[in-house]
Amino acid sequence: MSIRCDFVRRWGRTARALQGLGGALTAPAALSLLAVTFPEGKHRIRALGIFGAVGGVAGTVGVVAGGLIADGPGWRWAFLINIPVGLLLITLAAIHVVADRPREGPARLDVAGATTVTGGLLMSVYALHHAATHGWLAVSTLGWFLTAAGLLVAFVRIEARSPAPLVPLATVRHRPLVTANLTNFLAFGAFFAFIFLGSLLMQQQLGYTPSQAGLAWLATTTTEFAAAATAGRLATRLGIRPLLITGLSLLATGMLWLTQLPADASYTTHLLPAFLLAGLGFGLCVPSLQIVALSGVSASESGLASGLVETVREIGAAAGVAAVSTVLVSGTGLPGFHTAFTAIAVLAIAGMITTAMGFRRAELEQLVSADSADNPPTVADSTLSRTPTA
Secondary structure, X not given: OHHHHHHOXXXXXXXXXXXXXXXXXXHXXXXXXXXXXXXXXXXXXXXXXXXXXXXXXXXXXXXXXXXXXXXXXXXXXXXXXXXXXXXXXXXXXXXXXXXXXXXXXXXXXXXXXXXXXXXXXXXHHHHHHHHHHHOOOOHHHHHHHHHHHHHHHHHHHHHHHOOOOOOOHHHHHOHHHHHHHHHHHHHHHHHHHHXXXXXXXXXXXXXXXXXXXXXXXXXXXXXXXXXXXXXXXXXXXXXXXXXXXXXXXXXXXXXXXXXXXXXXXXXXXXXXXXXXXXXXXXXXXXXXXXXXXXXXXXXXXXXXXXXXXXHHXXXXXXXXXXXXXXXHHOOOHHHHHHHHHHHHHHHHHHHHHHHHHHOXXXXXXXXXXXXXXXXXXXXXXXXXXXXXXX
């Protein structure tokens, strides 16, 4: 797909869509593979911590590499560089990943559910982007939002009647999974909006070159990786809930710091503190949310849980960028950036609220203690459909 993006411009959008499809298939499969390979216990926590550390820094590493590539061989190499990486990963997967056991009975695909939820989410994100240029109350914007709402309502009705639903409605009874995904949506929306906005700020307002802007993100990448690598151990000692609240509060603090940015801002004095705080806070959140989302989920449901986690992340990131973009274009110059960073802080604070209200302390203690034990209790054998709300 990267070859097509480079050489066939008129098919560029199609190729990018196929890239997104490939990523949508790969990320949940990788996370589900960890959940199936490692039974609930300290080894799964360690594996999810490593996965979260690597996955969490991927976005900022891409920004760093993208800036260097844009100033170096050119933007086309941002696509071409993926080819050897993809071939290497395909080879490693073919060698090391064990084939799944064949399913008993014929597999059913919920085509109607997949079509309506995909269309609804796509229309929702497009409506946010459309609002940035046409206004929130424009007839066309309202039309896109109504279309999205109609498709999502249809999805819920289809799932309620389907013999093999794409997302069983009983999933909403698994409180940790639902709360983790809601917090995921807000956290990824805030962080990737911060990456997007910070890159624009440095290049449009502060005069950074693409390479300089890319290298500036190394501070965020470093602290994010360090925090994510230790989050698993901290979760078993401190608990998921305080760890998430701490991480989101650090992210919000970094955004509020940027609302005071002067026109002659220097990197060391004005940008670096916020970049460090944001990386540290987001790094604490990513593995913690993965751990709690996959805790108490049976092996047969791990694919569903992993798919929900990755889907909500991607939609949250896209929606966060789109929403903050509408805030940015409503202002002018540096004050517009200040307002947009305030909006990102609001997203992070909203994530703190969902964490505080949605996660029950006793419930999390049970899940984390099960994950940290060598012989976890029977919660590991439960399914989403049997997990009670309380």
